[in-house]
Amino acid sequence: MNQRQSVSHILSSHEHEQENAYRIRLTAVLDCIRFLLGQGLAFRGHDESESSLRQGNFRELLKWYSLRKKKVAKTITLNAPGNNQMTSPTIQKEIVNACAVLTTLAIIKDIGDGFFSLMVDESRDSSVKEQMAVVLRYLNKSGQVIERFLGVEHVTDTCSQSLKTAIDKLFARHGLSISRLRGQGYDGASNMRGEFNGLKSLILSENRSAFYIHCFAHQLQLAVVAIAKNNLQVGDFFNYVSMIVTMVGASCKRKDILRQSQHEKIVEQLENGEKSSGRGKNQETSLARPGDTP
Structure with a gap:
């Protein structure tokens, strides 16, 4: 007869409490991840076990955060469900990837239908993989020159055609058009500035307005x-x-x-x-x- 003691009411209240706890836990995790991303710090530590005194930047920051907010402390670590801790490396990577997608969308939105320039350089990382870094340079709505790092693309080799294919895929993924390109900035390597088969020439064959500028730092170094x-x-x-x-x-x-x-x-x-x-x-x-x- 008492609706507050009914099974449906108790289940509904319990679900509401779990939903609030999940929202608090997710917000705390996002705050910690945003801080680490903004400072360019590593997430994981050498030993992340419960007995470790240094569990890595992410876990230690989340623990420090919970000590200063009681409502967060009630929803994380031992107070959180075993299958919803939100501290596993997989969850960290998924949230970081989501932040990267949102950041990239903000950059593309800021460019809009305007013109932009392309700066590219490739290098081999510590895992012996050839990586191509892509940076866009453009004018924002206030007339300020903005440079934004768009991403790192893995390339099988550093020949000009492979680099061009990787750039085409990157542009297609983000809705960018080579027709809006107005500048190219590379080093003086033959695969980049070659007059016939370099990356510069491949892009110029599609867009004659994408003028090539030799990187000033490399010019100074060569001089x-x-x-x-x-x-x-x-x-x-x-x-x-x-x-x-x-x-x-x-x-x-x-x-x-x-x-x-x-x-x-x-x-x-x-x-x-x-x-x-x-x-x-x-x-x-x-x-x-x-x-x-x-």
């Missing part, structure tokens, strides 16, 4: 390399830099000696007034081994 090879003093300088990096970088003890020597030199110059102190000044930097390409 420096050419000058260094024809100037003995400059060549010796880079040889000495390479030897110093090799010798000092191979020993932590040598690094400490060089660091201490440089510190004492800076302190002496500050006391003599030869250098001024301030925010961002006299910072410690590291040397990289010189090479022919940036």
Whole structure:
């Protein structure tokens, strides 16, 4: 006779509580994932077991988040259903992929029907796979120049035709048209800027308005390399830099000696007034081994 004690009412109330708990848990997980994505941090740790003191950035951040919000603490980890924890690597990847799709849609929407330029470079990653990075450059509605990373495409090889096919598939997937392309920016490799069979030429054959611009950083690097090879003093300088990096970088003890020597030199110059102190000044930097390409 009492409707509040009926089976249907109890089941409905229980389902409503589960729905609210799921919404709170999902929101907390999304907040943590958005933070890690925004900072470019890794999600998983080396040991994510319950007994581990460091379960990775995602789990530790979610745990820290729950300590500051009681309603979140009531819906995660042990308080969550065993089949709905939302902390597994599969769930993390699915949510990250959903964020990537939404981010890409926002970029495409911002471009709209306007013109844009294409910047491409390929490189081999740590898993020995050839990856092609694609960046779009365009003017937004406020007239500002915007550069947006569109994605990384796996290519079987780096010949111009393979790169062109990968770009066509990427454009088709995102609803972009080569007819709206107004610029190309690549390095000076033959497969990119070749006059007959390079990626530049393949795109120009479809759109004569897609003007090619050689990457300025590569041009500068090639100019420096050419000058260094024809100037003995400059060549010796880079040889000495390479030897110093090799010798000092191979020993932590040598690094400490060089660091201490440089510190004492800076302190002496500050006391003599030869250098001024301030925010961002006299910072410690590291040397990289010189090479022919940036």
